[in-house]
Structure formats: structure tokens, C-alpha cells
Amino acid sequence: MRTRSQSRNSNRQQQQVPPTFVEPFNLVEPIENQAPPVVTMDDTRTMAQLLEAPTVGYEDAIVVPEIIEDPHAHIRYFNKITSTMKFPNVPSTSVKLMLFPFSLEGAARIWLEKEPPRSILTWDDLVSKFINKFFPPSKTTNLRNEITRFQQRFDETFYEAWDRFNDLLRACPHHGFSELHQLDTFYNALNSNDQDSLNSAAGGNFLDKMPRDCLRIIESKSKVRNSRVAVNQRC
Numbered sequence: 001m002r003t004r005s006q007s008r009n010s011n012r013q014q015q016q017v018p019p020t021f022v023e024p025f026n027l028v029e030p031i032e033n034q035a036p037p038v039v040t041m042d043d044t045r046t047m048a049q050l051l052e053a054p055t056v057g058y059e060d061a062i063v064v065p066e067i068i069e070d071p072h073a074h075i076r077y078f079n080k081i082t083s084t085m086k087f088p089n090v091p092s093t094s095v096k097l098m099l100f101p102f103s104l105e106g107a108a109r110i111w112l113e114k115e116p117p118r119s120i121l122t123w124d125d126l127v128s129k130f131i132n133k134f135f136p137p138s139k140t141t142n143l144r145n146e147i148t149r150f151q152q153r154f155d156e157t158f159y160e161a162w163d164r165f166n167d168l169l170r171a172c173p174h175h176g177f178s179e180l181h182q183l184d185t186f187y188n189a190l191n192s193n194d195q196d197s198l199n200s201a202a203g204g205n206f207l208d209k210m211p212r213d214c215l216r217i218i219e220s221k222s223k224v225r226n227s228r229v230a231v232n233q234r235c
Helices: 004-015 071-082 092-103 106-113 123-134 137-148 158-171 179-189 192-202 211-222
Strands: none
Touching: 071 092, 071 123, 092 123, 106 123, 137 158, 137 179, 158 179, 158 192, 158 211, 179 211, 192 211
């Protein structure tokens, strides 16, 4: 038999309302067009921490090139990073050998992991194997052909043509073309108006100048980005 006291206690328990819990306020992802969320008193962050600007959710300004797309760019980027690291009595090439595996991912990391033990002894060995793996001879041949057959486009300014020509050279740093060959290729790829402009800047035939003078003239002219010649004046 239940007593009156037990019955009253049972009724009180049935009438009790479960407590409501408020989720902690997430400052990193604010919700627009809603009432400001409530910060609970059990939040252990300080006022200063709660009012700090968010530090996540932003895209990085520096885009690291895909390794398989351009292994030369990867090496250049890696060299820039490691050039800032100096350790007493440790050669820079040793630092590069130790850190290079951490710069790889995907297919490049798998490739390195499959290399035979103690098969890479120097930084030059590593660079050579890396480039040959992800920059096959066929790609070199294609880029060399692009450089040799380079032509200024119909609607392309002098600056744009020079910039694109240099992009091809950078994409294949082992192209093997001398500076003389590069300058001759670029000059002959230009339209007649831009060739005349170079000849005028040279005070005669542009190709009669020494290579270093030709390069200086080209670089000087390329700095004038607004030197677009009207399309109807091009030949």
C-alpha cells in the first residue's frame, strides 16, 4: 500500500520539467539573419577570446603548384622555403634531403616510398630522379617544339607575347636553347609593327646588336604594357 507521502512525491516528480541546455556559441561560423546566440556561463573562454576575430575558414593566398603538373616549379618553391632554414654545421643539401619527403603527396609520395633503400645519396640525385619521373622526355620534346614554333598571336601585345614566351622557357628550363637562339626565335615570331619598333629602338637592324643589348631593348619595351597596337594596323 502507498502512503500519502509517497503519492505526493510521485506527483512532484511527474510535474518536474527537465532542464533546458543552451548550446555554446560558435563564433567561427556566425549565423546571419538570426537573433544573437547566447554564451553560457560555463564557457571557459575569456571575454577577449570570445571577441577575437575568427582565424579559420579563409583560403590561402599562396597556391602551391601541383607536383605532377610542374615538378620544376615544385623544386623552385621548395628551394625558396629551405633557403630560409639555417642550422649550424648542417649543409643546406642535407636539410633539403631531410625535408623533401614532407613536401610530397599523392603519386609523388608513393613514387618516393617505392624507391630502393639507399638509392638516393645526394640532393642532385633526388632532383634528377624526381624530374625524370614527372617530366618525361616526351614532355620536353613537346615544349621544345612549342618554343621553336612560337608566334605572336593576332590580338597579343608585345608585353603579352614576351611574357608567354618566357612562360614556355620556364616550363622547360632544360630546353637547351642558347640566349642567341631564344632572342632570334622571339624576334622572328613578332608581327612587323613590333619588329619595326625593336629596330627603331636599336637604331637600325635589331639583330645587328649584341645579345645582351637585344635583351635590354626587349625588356625595356616589355615594361610598357599599354603599347597595344590597333588590330587593324597589324600585318
